Structures are given as structure tokens and as C-alpha cells.
Amino acid sequence: MNPRRKQRLLLVSIILLGLAATTALILTALDENIDYFYTPSEIINGKNETGIKPKVGQRLRIGGMVVEGSVKRSDVDLEVSFDLSDTGPIVTVIYDGILPDLFREGQGIIAQGHLVNATTIKAFEVLAKHDEEYMPPEIAEAMKGIKHVKPEYTQQQLGN
């Protein structure tokens, strides 16, 4: 390789490395701000590194698993409340609206809303988060005992 090319190779490589380092530093600095949501334990115990807890009234997103047996639906309207957990702490979510098809107990969801008190969120949006596993229903039933049941609505609820 002639010296001029070698110089260019070095220059371009250094620029690329410097840029990668800068990006890495920026992303590390932004770290938790890029997170799309809080987990229930982060809402109750604060973020892992900083220990900052969200304030009451703050608008935030929470992501966690719907606790089995915690879903309570109103008979007359679409209001629903359920508990979310990840590793232990439990946060209650209240929501008034149509839930996504994938919503059910044990499912991972992300809710956006305001913190009403330390452990309750009034959500205005609920999104379902699914995992990266794909399998036919028979295998899922045999392996995990999961059976997909669609949520049922009463005629009165659908009329709203």
C-alpha cells in the first residue's frame, strides 16, 4: 500500500472509531432516558442505578406482567383494573378503554398514564408486549399449558 493510501486508511479509521466512541458515550449518558418504560419494581424502589422514583402525578409508562387473578372488569362499562409485577413489587393499573387482543393474565403489557399514588396508575393507553417465541398452538399447550382465550365482553359493554 502506498503511503498516501495508508494515511487515508488511518484517517478514516480514526474518524470512525472516534465517532463510535462518541456515540457510545452519548448512549451511556442517556441510558435510562431511552428506556421506553418503568418496571413495577422501578416505580416502587426507584431506578436501579440512580434510585430516582417517579413522582405522583408524573406521566409515565409502565411495563410488566399482568398478575394472575388480578383482572377486575366492571359489568357496565369498559373500566378494568389489574396488577402488574416483574420481580416482586406490584403496581395497580386502572384503565378505561378497549384492551388489545393479546391482553390476558400472565401477558406482558405496557401502560401509559399518570401516577395516582405511589402504587397506582391511571392509564390512558394499554399496549400488549409479546415475547420472541413462535410456536403452533398444540405445542404451546403441551409445553406450557397455555391456551389463548379471547376476553369476553357483555352486550352492554359492546354497545358503548
Next chain:
Amino acid sequence: MFKWLHPYAKPENAYTLSEKIYAFVIPLATLCLIVGSLWGLLFAPTDYQQGESFRLIYFHVPAAIWSMGAYTTMGVLGFCALVWQIRTLELAVIAIAPIGAIFTILALATGAIWGKPMWGTWWVWDARLTSELILLFLYLGVFALYFSFDDKRTGGKAACILAVVGIVNVPIIHYSVEWWNTLHQGATITKFDKPSIAGDMLWPLLINIVGFLLLFIALSSYRFATELAKSEAHRKWVLKLVRKNLS
């Protein structure tokens, strides 16, 4: 070491080679895409959780993988073009950019269509979706930059610099789902573990991934040949080629 490559730095030889690659690869790509898509859409079992909607995976995943693969190729070519000052490689960068952009748009569009019924939303600003959108802007930027200079050498250099710089975004897209909390789920097949997808769902997916790769190779060879002929329009070999095709 790269002696065998040297003849292809000559535009005429590069043109003939990419024409040959195109003619050879396009039927294979078509075959893979037809087999993979029909198998995936008609014969693969439904998913236990997502039902029929999961079939979007057969287009979403291949498009997304090769939107990143195309960018990496473009970045490496741009890097070589800058260091060795090879005009031919600048043309290859420009040939790839719009194809990569189309793959990215396809990944974003199928993702949105999939997100609406499953997640409950077309779009969220989480790390995965946002970094993929930035990828689209990088592709468009490379393409736009090239044509915004009257002098094509300057334009080529500028486009190559952007292509090289943008490579930083590729690992960010891939690892975004591990580094941060995102609505998008983690990797199903592009990881060192066993793929988390049942075998009879995986095969058509793999065929379509190969199909998209072949389609990318075929289309970029085609565009590359065209760009070469365009930039060398005043040369004898292009005139000869035109006469041959007309007669």
C-alpha cells in the same frame, strides 16, 4: 493478495460481471421468494399467541435483516472507496442506497401493520423502531447527498463519508432490544442461542431470508451496471454495448 480483483476495477469488466450476476441470481431469488412465501402464508402452522397475524414475520424479518445487511455492505464499500479512491465503488454505494431504503420502508410498514393488531398501536418511539427509522433517513441522506453536488466526484465522496459514519447505527438497531426496555421483543433467530421458533415455522422463514438476500444481490448488481454505463456514457465500450443491443 487482491490481484484477481484488479481487472474488475475497470468499469467494462465490472459491468459484464454484474450483468452475469444479475442474470444468474434473479431466477434463484424468485424461486426462493415464491416457495418461502407460499409455504409461510399457506402451510406453516398458526401461532399459539398471535394466530394468523404472525405470518407477517415472513416479510418483516427478512426485510429488516437485509435493511441492516445492505447498510453494512454499503458502509464497507464506502470505506474502501474513500481509502483506495476507487470511483467504481462509489457507484456501488449509490446503487445500493435506494434498495436498502426500500427494504427499510418494507420492514417499517410490515412492522406497523403487525403492531396495530398485536401491540395495539401502529408506532411507538421505542429504541428499536426509532433506530430503524434513522436507518431509513441515513439511506435517503446518502442518496440525496450524492445528487446534491454538480461534481459527481465530490458527491460520491460525501455520500461515502455519510455511508461510513452511519454504520454506527447498525449495531445500535440490533442490540436496542437488549440494551433498553422496548416494546419490541428480543431477537428470535439472529442470536447465538437456539432459535425461539418452532421448526415448521422456521424453514419458510429461512428460505425467505435467503430469497431477500438474493433479491438484494440481483437488484444491486442491476443498478450498479446501470450506474456504471451512465457514468461512462461517453466511452467506447458503452457505445459498442448500445449498438449491440439496438441491432
